[in-house]
Amino acid sequence: MVTTITELTKLWEKALKKIQQKMNDDRSFDYFFSNSYIYEKNGSVLVVVAPHLVAKTVMEGKYASLIIDSLSEIDDDDYEIKVVTNEDLVQQRKDSRINSSIKVEEKVPSYFADAAIKSDLKFSNFVVGEFNSDAHKAALYVAKNGGTMFNPLFIYSHSGLGKTHLLHAIGNDIKENRMPGAKILYISAQEFVEEYIKFVTGEKESQSIKDFFKTVDILLLDDVQFLAGKVKSQEIFFSIYQDMINKGKRIIITSDRQPAELQGLEDRLVTRFSQGLTVKINEPDVDTCVEILKQKIVTSGLNIEKFDANVIYFLAEKYSNNLRELEGAFNALMFNCLNLLDEETITMDVAIKALSSIKGGKNIAAQLSEQKILNVVANYYNLTPEQLTGKDRSGQIVLARHISMYLIRQHLDVPLKKIGELFGGKDHTTVMSAITKVDKELKTDIQLQTAIKDLEKKIKE
Numbered sequence: 001m002v003t004t005i006t007e008l009t010k011l012w013e014k015a016l017k018k019i020q021q022k023m024n025d026d027r028s029f030d031y032f033f034s035n036s037y038i039y040e041k042n043g044s045v046l047v048v049v050a051p052h053l054v055a056k057t058v059m060e061g062k063y064a065s066l067i068i069d070s071l072s073e074i075d076d077d078d079y080e081i082k083v084v085t086n087e088d089l090v091q092q093r094k095d096s097r098i099n100s101s102i103k104v105e106e107k108v109p110s111y112f113a114d115a116a117i118k119s120d121l122k123f124s125n126f127v128v129g130e131f132n133s134d135a136h137k138a139a140l141y142v143a144k145n146g147g148t149m150f151n152p153l154f155i156y157s158h159s160g161l162g163k164t165h166l167l168h169a170i171g172n173d174i175k176e177n178r179m180p181g182a183k184i185l186y187i188s189a190q191e192f193v194e195e196y197i198k199f200v201t202g203e204k205e206s207q208s209i210k211d212f213f214k215t216v217d218i219l220l221l222d223d224v225q226f227l228a229g230k231v232k233s234q235e236i237f238f239s240i241y242q243d244m245i246n247k248g249k250r251i252i253i254t255s256d257r258q259p260a261e262l263q264g265l266e267d268r269l270v271t272r273f274s275q276g277l278t279v280k281i282n283e284p285d286v287d288t289c290v291e292i293l294k295q296k297i298v299t300s301g302l303n304i305e306k307f308d309a310n311v312i313y314f315l316a317e318k319y320s321n322n323l324r325e326l327e328g329a330f331n332a333l334m335f336n337c338l339n340l341l342d343e344e345t346i347t348m349d350v351a352i353k354a355l356s357s358i359k360g361g362k363n364i365a366a367q368l369s370e371q372k373i374l375n376v377v378a379n380y381y382n383l384t385p386e387q388l389t390g391k392d393r394s395g396q397i398v399l400a401r402h403i404s405m406y407l408i409r410q411h412l413d414v415p416l417k418k419i420g421e422l423f424g425g426k427d428h429t430t431v432m433s434a435i436t437k438v439d440k441e442l443k444t445d446i447q448l449q450t451a452i453k454d455l456e457k458k459i460k461e
């Protein structure tokens with residue numbers, strides 16, 4: 001008997017092929033049947049969602065027997081059909097919320113009571129760059145397409161680079177666009193282990209959690225590395241996994257390393273994880289991090305024009321190895337700017353002040369101050385900050401570089417060794433001699449005196 005949404009979807013795909021053959025009119029078929037899908041099965045009643053109201057009318061009327069005949073050619077069960085539109089479903093959901101006090105008795109106990117797909121993690125707010133384009137492409141593919149291609153999809157990366165975001169995006173996309181009635185389960189491997197320990201003490205309970213997974217159509221399993229070393233949990237997970245894959249149900253897994261490196265995991269699991277498609281998320285590039293911050297500013301309802309681009313760029317560069325930390329630093333900055341300083345415009349100075357008051361933020365504030373000096377000097381001499389910290393030894397650049405070192409030392413009290421690191425790993429004696437040189441020339445060189453005076457004024461602006 002066909003029961004799960006995955007099976008029902010397959011049944012409907014087969015029926016559609018038959019209906020198309022029998023109609024022998026592709027234009028009408030497309031108009032009435034393409035984008036139709038099965039919502040659920042209630043007893044013997046199949047609830048079919050029609051693409052629009054006209055389609056609903058003809059599917060219930062003129063084509064009803066054609067549909068039922070086609071279904072009976074595929075499956076021995078006797079089906080009745082009920083046709084609805086997406087609008088009907090929306091209304092039905094509203095009504096059921098009103099009637100939700102009437103409890104429906106469930107045959108299969110429900111595990112993972114708190115599991116939920118987060119509606120704010122979507123493809124539409126997932127910024128794509130070169131570093132994550134493979135994972136994004138694969139995730140979109142499995143969200144948009146049925147079938148068993150790329151099953152399981154295995155996504156791995158270091159922490160904070162978008163794996164969890166992609167899992168939820170897949171779940172949301174399938175729910176909204178392809179299989180609204182599907183039961184999609186998002187859980188972390190840690191939750192799986194905890195649930196296993198809490199509920200499963202014998203054969204009976206093992207069967208019960210397996211039965212529960214039989215009702216799941218799509219599994220989004222986060223951070224599978226947590227299964228390492230948990231022998232019993234792995235055993236039961238293996239059985240659940242095999243059952244789902246054999247039934248053609250989609251599984252998407254994330255991990256902090258690739259399958260072959262998952263130590264403490266049974267070989268049979270590792271081999272199976274590699275059987276679909278494995279994709280990696282690499283380290284983000286700074287430009288994509290800038291895009292992510294800009295998107296965050298806009299979606300937070302803030303005005304992007306109030307942000308000095310240097311502040312955004314600085315944070316993006318500083319945290320490009322972890323997007324979670326990037327967001328964390330940005331949130332902390334916002335909290336301090338909006339609540340403590342009550343500033344209108346987020347200039348570099350405002351950001352420096354705000355970052356200094358964040359726990360552990362002093363170092364970042366100091367780096368931002370260095371960056372500010374570099375920006376001021378670079379601007380003054382028509383160079384880029386990268387030229388100042390780089391290796392080019394042409395006359396004008398070397399002078400500007402020495403002046404930057406001098407100003408950083410004077411204004412920020414940064415150790416010589418640190419200044420050396422900022423300037424591409426220079427030795428502290430090299431820094432010292434550059435600063436001494438500027439100091440000495442300042443005594444006689446009037447042009448240099450004017451430049452330093454102008455620069456100091458700009459730094460304080």
Ligand code: ADP
Nearest residue numbers: 125126127159160161162163164165292323324
């Ligand atoms: P992981 O699961 O790999 O540790 P997350 O998915 O939790 O990482 O991502 C960390 C944070 O960064 C989340 O708030 C997420 O929404 C955000 N994020 C990650 N990648 C992107 C992206 N490409 N575009 C926008 N936000 C992202």
Ligand code: MG
Nearest residue numbers: 163164165222
């Ligand atoms: Mg995660």
